[in-house]
Amino acid sequence: MNSETVVQGLTSTKEKLRITIILIAVIGMYIYTSRATESSILDFIDGWSGFQRIAVDLFPPNWSYAPLVGEKLAETIQMAIIATTVAALVSIPIFLLSAANLFPNAWIHMPVRLLMNILRTIPDILLAVIFVGIFGVGVFPGIMALFIFSLGILAKLMYETIEAIDMNPIDAIRAAGGNTMQVIWFAVLPQVLPQFVSFTLYVFEVNVRASVVLGFVGAGGIGLLLQQQVSFFNYPRVMTIIIIIFVAVVIIDYISNKIRERLV
Amino acid sequence: MIEFKDVSLVYPNGTQGLKNINLKVNQGEFVVVVGLSGAGKSTLIRSMNRLVTPTDGELLIEGNNILNYNHRNLRKLRTRVGMIFQNYNLVRRSTVMRNVISGRLGHTGTVKSILNLFLKEEVSLAYQSLDRVNIAEKLYQRADQLSGGQQQRVAIARVLTQQPKIVLADEPVASLDPPTSHQVMKYLRKINKEDNITTIVNLHFIDMAMEYADRIVGMRSGEIVFDGPVSEVTEQTFEKIYGRKIREDDLVGGHDNE
Amino acid sequence: MELVMPPKKKRPTPILIRNIMIALALIALYIWTFSTIDIRWERVFSERTITNFSRVIPQLFSPDWDAFQKVMILMWQTIQMAYTGTLLAAILAVPFGFFAASNITKSKTLNILSKGALDAIRAFPELVLALMFVAAIGPSPFAGVLAIAIGSIGMLGKLYSEVIESIDMHVVEALEANGANKIQVLFYGIIPQIVPEFLSYAIYRFEIDIRASTILGIIGAGGIGTLITIATANRNWDEVGMILLIIIIVVTAIDYFSAFIRKRIV
Numbered sequence: 001m002n003s004e005t006v007v008q009g010l011t012s013t014k015e016k017l018r019i020t021i022i023l024i025a026v027i028g029m030y031i032y033t034s035r036a037t038e039s040s041i042l043d044f045i046d047g048w049s050g051f052q053r054i055a056v057d058l059f060p061p062n063w064s065y066a067p068l069v070g071e072k073l074a075e076t077i078q079m080a081i082i083a084t085t086v087a088a089l090v091s092i093p094i095f096l097l098s099a100a101n102l103f104p105n106a107w108i109h110m111p112v113r114l115l116m117n118i119l120r121t122i123p124d125i126l127l128a129v130i131f132v133g134i135f136g137v138g139v140f141p142g143i144m145a146l147f148i149f150s151l152g153i154l155a156k157l158m159y160e161t162i163e164a165i166d167m168n169p170i171d172a173i174r175a176a177g178g179n180t181m182q183v184i185w186f187a188v189l190p191q192v193l194p195q196f197v198s199f200t201l202y203v204f205e206v207n208v209r210a211s212v213v214l215g216f217v218g219a220g221g222i223g224l225l226l227q228q229q230v231s232f233f234n235y236p237r238v239m240t241i242i243i244i245i246f247v248a249v250v251i252i253d254y255i256s257n258k259i260r261e262r263l264v
Numbered sequence: 265m266i267e268f269k270d271v272s273l274v275y276p277n278g279t280q281g282l283k284n285i286n287l288k289v290n291q292g293e294f295v296v297v298v299g300l301s302g303a304g305k306s307t308l309i310r311s312m313n314r315l316v317t318p319t320d321g322e323l324l325i326e327g328n329n330i331l332n333y334n335h336r337n338l339r340k341l342r343t344r345v346g347m348i349f350q351n352y353n354l355v356r357r358s359t360v361m362r363n364v365i366s367g368r369l370g371h372t373g374t375v376k377s378i379l380n381l382f383l384k385e386e387v388s389l390a391y392q393s394l395d396r397v398n399i400a401e402k403l404y405q406r407a408d409q410l411s412g413g414q415q416q417r418v419a420i421a422r423v424l425t426q427q428p429k430i431v432l433a434d435e436p437v438a439s440l441d442p443p444t445s446h447q448v449m450k451y452l453r454k455i456n457k458e459d460n461i462t463t464i465v466n467l468h469f470i471d472m473a474m475e476y477a478d479r480i481v482g483m484r485s486g487e488i489v490f491d492g493p494v495s496e497v498t499e500q501t502f503e504k505i506y507g508r509k510i511r512e513d514d515l516v517g518g519h520d521n522e
Numbered sequence: 523m524e525l526v527m528p529p530k531k532k533r534p535t536p537i538l539i540r541n542i543m544i545a546l547a548l549i550a551l552y553i554w555t556f557s558t559i560d561i562r563w564e565r566v567f568s569e570r571t572i573t574n575f576s577r578v579i580p581q582l583f584s585p586d587w588d589a590f591q592k593v594m595i596l597m598w599q600t601i602q603m604a605y606t607g608t609l610l611a612a613i614l615a616v617p618f619g620f621f622a623a624s625n626i627t628k629s630k631t632l633n634i635l636s637k638g639a640l641d642a643i644r645a646f647p648e649l650v651l652a653l654m655f656v657a658a659i660g661p662s663p664f665a666g667v668l669a670i671a672i673g674s675i676g677m678l679g680k681l682y683s684e685v686i687e688s689i690d691m692h693v694v695e696a697l698e699a700n701g702a703n704k705i706q707v708l709f710y711g712i713i714p715q716i717v718p719e720f721l722s723y724a725i726y727r728f729e730i731d732i733r734a735s736t737i738l739g740i741i742g743a744g745g746i747g748t749l750i751t752i753a754t755a756n757r758n759w760d761e762v763g764m765i766l767l768i769i770i771i772v773v774t775a776i777d778y779f780s781a782f783i784r785k786r787i788v
Contacts, residue, residue: 176370179374
């Protein structure tokens with residue numbers, strides 16, 4: 001070596017510059033968006049009294065209201081059960097057709113995937129708004145919204161699972177003269193059944209949470225009560241509803257997680 | 265009888281899998297195909313049940329050219345041609361019995377097989393097939409609970425349940441240790457003799473080929489470079505097939521002394 | 523000829539009992555569900571459904587381009603809300619993540635408290651949080667931003683703590699053995715290991731928050747959802763179609779963009 005190496009810090013200058021520019025951009029954008037959405041620290045201080053008022057008004061919860069809430073909670077869970085069950089059944093042909101290792105022809109799996117991708121981008125509550133517009137107020141539009149939304153999630157999770165399965169048994173069943181249906185039934189489904197049950201339970205958890213809010217747009221469930229009581233400023237009742245939702249969601253998640261742990 | 269007439273196969277990526285293969289295998293023969301990996305052994309075997317389709321020539325099985333078979337004929341062909349794989353290819357999460365009965369799928373209608381409505385005779389056949397490879401007691405265990413050798417025996421039982429005329433075995437012992445390898449080869453040999461099933465096995469171990477084969481076919485770069493009974497095979501034959509001196513790792517060793 | 527049949531499958535009694543119990547529980551669950559739920563089928567299959575259907579669906583598929591500008595302005599607000607909320611959460615979730623990680627925070631009480639707080643947050647949908655904030659400070663995008671921020675802390679805090687718990691502790695030990703103090707260990711031993719994953723999760727959460735922000739307006743918490751309520755109340759289904767189209771395009775675009783960045787980070 002004929003020249004002394006000059007070490008400037010621990011990272012290269014170029015890298016430092018790049019990080020600085022990104023950081024400035026991120027922070028600058030934040031300052032702009034927080035002003036545009038009126039969400040700066042100042043707005044927070046302005047709103048403080050409001051938070052305080054609500055926090056005080058919520059207590060104590062009004063437990064005499066609980067039985068009525070329980071009824072609507074049952075409806076919420078039932079909506080999730082029906083939507084999840086139907087979505088699980090309907091998703092089977094869809095995820096099979098979307099799996100490129102079963103149907104290598106892109107004309108089959110690509111359109112199905114595209115449709116499912118589009119469905120997944122539509123928020124469930126927006127679907128509910130549309131279905132309420134068609135079927136009128138009630139649980140049915142809510143179930144339809146949850147169903148369509150779950151279909152998209154399940155189809156994606158499952159076709160990705162299928163594309164990762166062991167293809168060897170499939171060769172064996174084909175070599176024994178099995179047709180496509182038999183290959184699916186004897187070699188594909190046994191391999192993905194635990195994941196299918198696990199994902200279905202996961203979608204059920206998602207659906208319980210989602211169906212809590214569907215009532216905001218008239219699509220059934222506990223959300224209707226919540227919105228009503230908030231607009232009547234009846235905060236002790238609101239607190240009752242919130243506690244009941246919380247307990248129900250935690251219990252359902254716990255049970256579902258325990259089952260899923262044992263499955264996989 | 266199986267007859268290759270000038271069969272060639274070029275893969276879509278341009279690789280030549282088979283080059284002008286001419287080969288005749290009589291009913292009940294036990295043929296071992298040897299050669300280095302990439303010599304075309306696997307392609308040769310897989311073209312006989314059309315898991316790959318040769319691009320040129322004629323491949324006659326029982327007098328019919330299988331290369332122009334449609335879906336329905338192919339399914340019929342595959343019921344008569346059983347296959348054993350290097351990795352056993354069992355559905356690991358299913359029971360042994362369910363794996364074995366799946367040998368009947370080619371004979372069973374879609375709806376019947378999905379509803380599990382196999383004939384009594386078929387269930388009995390599956391059970392007896394398991395018994396023939398001495399693994400009947402594992403009947404209701406999950407396939408992934410068995411050892412490699414046991415899984416390959418289940419795979420043999422699956423093929424037996426198919427009642428094939430021909431069995432193709434693609435490197436059936438490549439994933440097994442020497443004693444287990446000999447055991448599996450013995451079962452293959454046994455069903456070949458007892459049921460007069462034409463058996464074609466790919467192997468890369470020379471000593472094992474010599475011990476079990478009636479006839480050796482040597483392949484090199486997609487061509488058949490040797491074809492003759494075991495009695496005609498010498499060390500020079502293998503050197504010609506392999507294109508180099510025989511080495512220690514071309515032998516499985518562990519001749520079983522049961 | 524007598525057929526040799528396989529022996530019957532023997533299942534141990536406890537497993538048999540367990541399977542029967544599971545089956546019974548499932549049957550009971552479905553009987554309960556279908557016998558008590560009030561689906562008014564006569565309304566679902568009524569003349570009105572048919573007339574609604576033939577009015578709503580064609581309009582949804584012919585978006586109202588006159589509304590384009592109006593929709594885009596509120597979509598931009600939606601993106602701003604999601605950005606503000608996610609960034610706030612990405613920063614505020616860091617202490618939660620550290621407190622919940624049992625390899626860094628040795629206090630069991632602190633672990634359990636912060637894990638509990640994160641779990642509690644995750645039990646509530648953003649829309650419920652937003653409803654409460656709207657009640658507190660009135661209809662405004664700020665209520666939406668808060669709902670997004672708090673909801674995201676629940677998920678990001680948990681993911682952060684998992685990342686922290688999976689770091690290579692040997693590096694930390696080596697630095698401690700060199701005599702580094704706690705702050706030095708943090709900056710030279712821990713942060714370099716966790717930054718890429720933290721960023722990747724925060725960006726992923728931004729995708730989720732974009733979706734969540736699109737609907738907050740339904741209850742007055744700002745963004746494009748505000749238009750949804752107005753348009754449906756006025757039965758302007760072609761405007762809903764426009765909103766739907768823009769949501770689908772923006773969400774898809776942001777998903778791709780975010781996936782691209784995340785791929786480069788990790």
